[in-house]
Amino acid sequence: MNGLSNRKLLFVLGPVTGLVMFGAVLVIATFLTNREYTQPYRAPAAVVDTTPRAAGLEAERTAAEATARATPYVEAEYRAFPVVGSRVAIWAVAQLHLLFAAFVLAVPIFAVLIEAIGYKTGDKRYDRLAYEFTKLLSVSFSLTATFGAALTFMLIILYPKFTNYMMSVFSPTFLPYVGLFFAEAFFLYTYYYGWGKFHPLVHLALGIGLNIVGTAIMFIANAWLTFMMSPNGISDAGALISVWEAIYNFTWMPINVHRVIANVAFGGSVAAAYAAFKFLQATTDEERAHYDWMGYIGNFVAIIAFLPLPFAGYWLAKEIYAYSQTLGLTMMGGAFSWLFIIQAVLIGNLFLGANYYLWLGMGRVKGAQPVQKFVKYLLIAIAICFMVWATPRSIIATVAEIRSMGGSSHPILGFLGVMSAKNTAVNILILTTYMSFLLYRRTGKTATVAWAKTGHTAQLLIFASAAIFVIFLGVYGYFVEASVRIGLSVPQVSAVLFAMVAITAIDYFLYRRPKMTADVRWGHMPAISQYVLIFIAVTFTWLMGLMGYVRSGLRQHWHVYGVIRDTSPDAFTPTLGFATQVVSVTVLAFFLLIGFVFWLASLHDLPDFDQRSSHPHERSS
Amino acid sequence: MTIPHSVRIAGLVLVTTAFYGYVGQLVPQREVQPPTETVLRADMTTADMVKVGGELMVGKGLCMTCHTIGKSGALRFPDLEGVATRASTRIPGMSEIEYFAKSLYAPDSFIVAGFNPGMPVINKPPIGLTDQEILCVIAFLQTLGGTPTVTLQTSHAYYTPPGGAPAAPGGAPTNATPTNTTPAQAPVTR
Secondary structure, rough: OHHHHHHHHHHHHHHHHHHHHHHHHHHHHHHHHHOOOOOOOOOHHHHHHHHHHHHHHHHHHHHHHHHHHHHHOOOOOOOOOOOOOHHHHHHHHHHHHHHHHHHHHHHHHHHHHHHHHHHHOOOOHHHHHHHHHHHHHHHHHHHHHHHHHHHHHHHHOOHHHHHHHHHHHHHHHHHHHHHHHHHHHHHHHHHHOOOOOHHHHHHHHHHHHHHHHHHHHHHHHHHHHHHHHHOOOOOOOOOOHHHHHHHHHHHHHHHEEEEEHHHHHHHHHHHHHHHHHHHHHHHOHHHHHHHHHHHHHHHHHHHHOOOOOOHHHHHHHHHHHHHHHHHHHHHHHHOOOOOOHHHHHHHHHHHHHHHHHHHHHHHEEOOOHHHHHHHHHHHHHHHHHHHOOOOOOOOOOOHHHHHHOOOOOOOOOHHHHHHHHHHHHHHHHHHHHHHHHHHHHHOEOOOOOOOOOHEEEEEHHHHHHHHHHHHHHHHHHHHOOOHHHOOOOOHHHHHHHHHHHHHHHHHHOOOOOOOOOOEEEEOOOOOOHHHHHHHHHHHHHHHHHHHHHHHOOOOOOOOOOOOOEEEOOOOEEEEEHHHHHHHHHHHHHHHHHHHHHHHHHHOOOOOOOHHHHHOOHHOOO | OOOOOOHHHHHHHHHHHHHHHHHHHHHOOOOOOOOOOOOOOOOOOOHHHHHHHHHHHHOOHHHHHOOOOOOOOOOOEEOOOOOHHHHHHOOOOOOOOOHHHHHHHHHHHHOOOOOOOOOOOOOOOOOOOOOOOOOOOOHHHEEEEEEOOOOEEEEEEOOOOOOOOOOOOOOEEOOOOOEEEEEEEEEEOO
């Protein structure tokens, strides 16, 4: 009844308001046209100018103008940012830009893959899932561009000399960058708004175009930042000799590869966090099932991309050492060595979180108990590897403690703090997590092929051989000289990669047509599993912030290593405590903004306002 | 009372971030300052040069980032204990000053068995020690198993001080007499 009265009132109020406004305009117009224009009164100039204050101001103005005219133009090297300083301001904005850019580049990679699976299998659920991921892109793309523009302006304002130098080297790359950016906007919005409007293959081609263009943009930007770390293609004095060599510097390709993989891992984890957010808010079993599945896929993408990431990291570190041993040793043995202990805590938590989620996920399938008995062994292996990886080489100790230990390294634990032990730990961690995936994959399934027993035995043998080989090389590393020891990480990594590929290949054929002993009950997950997904996303984000800091901070008091020296007040390398505070604040800002993105994406699912307001009874029921 | 999921999520993000921030406070906190400006006096004695050379090796030269003095075991780069003795005998006919100079200006010339090449060229950026600073480093290295003899007027194959005599053929360095043409003070960084 009230709604009806309100509508009548609105109906009457509209014309009345219009009449009142028309009358008001008429009155104002009449008033203005009936008045003749007259000059406003101004005090005679002579009276104003004779006051001592005005004369003093005029003298000051004239003197300032004369000084400005006499001063030659000097290009500023630096300008200061208020309160937090230029470095922290640039740091935070660059980090936020990179986090959103990573997300925007990563999501289309797996969205297109999922869409392609949907097209190939004809299963519409995949198409819906891919669209759900893509919904997150539009606002994120705008935020990426906004932070990118802010970063560019801030570099020009705060570090003009350095920015000028970078422009002198990389100006040929700027126009292609802008062109590609336009192309990315075209592909992204056509891909998003054209969902279901084109032939599936055309739509997939748009998605592939989006990925190609996005990756090319990242490669160009990577050339700029890697040049700062390992400059190439320039003379000793910094003059440009070859743009291509400046682009293709020592660390360019390792960073390209590392970032593509890391972006996918990060993007997968944030998308999984979105699914967790939606799962926790879901009101129906259908919604819970869908978002459970989405979270699982996001996490699967994140962890699968995460497994080869340490190997890409080795390559990057190797290239850093190849470029400059000093730079490499500053990273691993100098000011930044303790940062890798923090990194170990983060990666250890990621592995623990990912495995825990998988173990919880076994509960989705009835009859998972035979597999779950292995979980405790996997947990023990992960815990041991985590502890080894997080063991520092040297220990913070008092003088008396150092004397009693015979040095800053613990007589026993100190042996676990070296690369031989850490490389072994991370390789075993990767193998263990891979085993968790394998066990999860098998829950509720029985292999039916005739050679099932042989296949299982072969898989076990490969796994055990790889683990023993990795541990053997780890121990062997203690008894050989440095030049041999450094090379041992390659066979360790190769053994793990071989084991993963070989076991997956066998598993594919073993379980191609399995006997299903139970169905997967999507949505049957405890709420804590969803919080684990959010924890993983926060940890990934924090890890990206930390590693971004080490990559950039490694240059220490150089803008461009060995070429353009940082002479600003921020030229010092801050403490790790300070760096982690900046990373934490940036991560919180990112999650605040990504929360906004999630909320906007959720609006898409809400009914229109008209529908909601016209059915108040439905709302209340 | 049930806490809404959105509040729990916000709490989890906050606590996780704070935890990692806290871990960052547990590790040693060291602020690394860029090398500061200092001055090498033209009348420095060899003893002064040894002192400055030692400081350069720890600071601007970054030598001790890779090398050690008096350590053994699985080292990444050669230990420098007794290096003056080895430098004077490793290449027949080459003095330890020439050996050190070549190791610093052209480091890939001598690779100690069991180690990989990796020493940067010391007189070029990012380290960029000056010729006088390198003489100071050589003076310090001479103390590790030998007796320092270098002065700021010492010549070697890579450097001849202003007004000094070039290094003698065969690698024997010369100690030129100080002349008035040598600048009184040369600003360098350390």
